[in-house]
Amino acid sequence: MTRRETPPDIGAAIAALEARYPASVTTGKSARRLHASDESHHEGHEPDIVVHPRTTEEVADIVRIAARNRVPITPFGAGSGLEGGAIPQFGGISLDTSELSEIFEVRADDMIARVGAGVRRLDLNRALRDTGLFFPVDPGANATIGGMASTGASGTNALRYGVMRENVLGLTVVTADGNIVKTGSLARKSSSGYDLTRLFVGSEGTLGIITDVTLRLHPIPDAVSAHAGFETLAGAVNAVTDIKRAGLAIGRVELLDASLVEVINRRGAMRLAPLPTLFFEFHASPSEIASVSGTVSEIITENGGGGLQWPRPGEQTTALWETRRDCLSWAKAERPGSQSWPSDVCVPISRLAEVILATREDVARSQIPAHIVGHVDDGNFHCVFIHLPEEEHAVAELADRIVTRALEAGGTASGEHGVGLGKRKFQLAEHGAAAVALMRSLKQTLDPLGILNPGKVLPDLSHT
Ligand SMILES: Cc1cc2nc3c(=O)[nH]c(=O)nc-3n(C[C@H](O)[C@H](O)[C@H](O)COP(=O)(O)OP(=O)(O)OC[C@H]3O[C@@H](n4cnc5c(N)ncnc54)[C@H](O)[C@@H]3O)c2cc1C
Known part of the structure; x- marks a missing residue:
């Protein structure tokens, strides 16, 4: 059954979410306004409801409620994105990851950490300080690790340490049918199977919702x-x-x-x-x-x-x-x-x-x-x-x-901010019709109802 055959039932989705998570959902105007936009120039659009899940299982349950009612669901990290990715373009559910904020594990010997998608990068580095390790990817904003993975972020440290793609070893992802998928391993490299980790990294919430991320850490340098x-x-x-x-x-x-x-x-x-x-x-x-x-x-x-x-003597190098x-x-x-x-x-x-x-x-x-x-x-x-x-x-x-x-010049429409709303119109020129068609078929396979962050990344059908 396609989305067109069954219209979204936002009322039923709100009723189900309010019954199941009375303390973690809100339809209040101020919360909806806060989740209507990010740091970009793109015009905002309010969601109908904002949810704050605390666990991967809750995210899976919320996605199943969205799927049952054909309602769009858009992940929201810190909202620091610069291409409109977190704007709920068609309303529905804004899934705020701020309560997925646990640092589950720091394996200093392996130089690995597993953290909730809502952990902010500066909080992670504060927590790591005594280990002599740090996580180097540094978009200027205090973004969430899940948001950074989803946009394929990078920053001033990329020359030495690489971008998110090189520093994410594995993910837990909730797919559009509410299943929980684990990708990657604790190994620092792998040639085993299709690389699902890198499929989700940079997919801007359109293929799945990331709930935790296993990261490569590095020694704090002099x-x-x-x-x-x-x-x-x-x-x-x-x-x-x-x-x-x-x-x-x-x-x-x-x-x-x-x-x-x-x-x-x-x-x-x-x-x-x-x-x-x-x-x-x-x-x-x-x-x-x-x-x-x-x-x-x-x-x-x-x-x-x-x-x-x-x-100069006494001047901080950080200044x-x-x-x-x-x-x-x-x-x-x-x-x-x-x-x-x-x-x-x-x-x-x-x-x-x-x-x-x-x-x-x-x-x-x-x-x-x-x-x-x-x-x-x-x-x-x-x-x-x-x-x-x-x-x-x-x-x-x-x-x-x-x-x-x-x-x-042979370059790309986005080095690090992602496609979101703003760069969709360049996807065909950059990737070509065959590659865009393959991207569409991946989206159709992973999200057949089109509920995950609709209206992002892929160009309008009229552009292909
Ligand atoms: C002052 C400033 C400087 C910046 N400098 C840089 C820079 O140097 N380099 C750089 O790369 N970026 C930069 N950015 C942009 C921004 O910080 C990054 O894009 C960052 O990765 C966004 O993270 P976020 O948590 O704010 O995500 P959001 O803006 O909330 O969301 C971004 C996208 O990811 C999706 N998303 C969020 N969380 C999840 C999740 N858990 N699962 C699935 N999808 C999810 C959203 O739906 C959206 O599509 C800057 C922004 C500002 C305001």
Whole structure:
């Protein structure tokens, strides 16, 4: 029986959920409003009911209630997503994972942790501190581990530690029929069977609901940060690609354009030359850092950079990364009434400088304030527009052109934020008709009633 033959019965679903979980569900306006949107520019849409399950079994039961009544169910982590993934586009149930917040197991000897999907990444790292281990994937926001797995998140540490796909060893997933599936194992690698873990990682709640995640941990490194300014944006980008090609072991490297450095100088505690700038973090012993940073300095100079600036005595090495974390919100604060729209593309590193410069020129013509930042070591950059509501249409056109440029360069519409609502229209151009048809058949097999986060990831049928 298809969804079309049996219309959704939201009333019956609400009655069943309220009877079964009186203390964990709400249809109150404020909770529905809170779960209507994420951090993206996409227009919100309220769910009919919000549920807060505490266990995998409760999630399975709730999914069965949704399936029985043909009601959409959209997982909600921290709501920090930037592509509208957690917006319940067709109403129904918003499944908030915040009560799935247990850290079940830390196996320090194996460098593995198994945690509930609702655990926030900063809470996990606080809990791990005494073990000498940490979980390195660091999207700027304090996202949930389940949300990060579902969007295939990454961050400034990806150069050294990889993205979510490399750091998730296994999952517990509730499928659309209410079954509980375990994927992966405690082994750090496997070539056994189809890779279901990586099918669900990045699937944005459209194929299953993740309830717990087994993660790869890493030793907390000795870290020292430094920064370097460059005469040109191209020089800064090319320095990163040269460092990458030289195979130098660096913890993280982040690009900030000159306009963002000027914001930092106006609003933050750091004082930097008002130039395109790279923030570095070196992870190694002092002697190894001395050796690697010597070669990095040469590469910087060859690309028109002014040499590495190290923290002054007494200055915290973390200050630089706190500045990176906060600088975009400072930029927004400088334009009252503005909103931010971060584009997120990734291109082959050989095309990175050219794509960034073309973007910079296109954006400059619009005169809408925008800053280019990025974990550019893997070809990923963000052009973050700080725009007024009346500029939204122009920003949408600029953002579309950024994606088109990235696809023409052999890149992807999303380096790390996911598809959600915003990148659906590019799926066909990026993946081709045969791949999109295969994705549709996977969705049909795993979610035949179309109840799991409908309206996300896959393009409208009219686009294929
Ligand atoms: C200031 C700021 C900076 C950011 N920087 C980065 C960055 O550097 N890198 C990066 O990758 N992202 C970044 N993001 C985006 C965001 O933090 C990530 O996309 C994050 O992974 C979302 O996690 P969340 O818990 O907030 O998920 P949500 O936004 O709640 O949900 C995201 C998607 O995952 C689904 N989902 C959530 N939980 C589950 C679950 N348990 N099972 C199945 N599906 C689920 C939702 O339905 C939705 O489709 C940033 C966001 C902000 C606000």
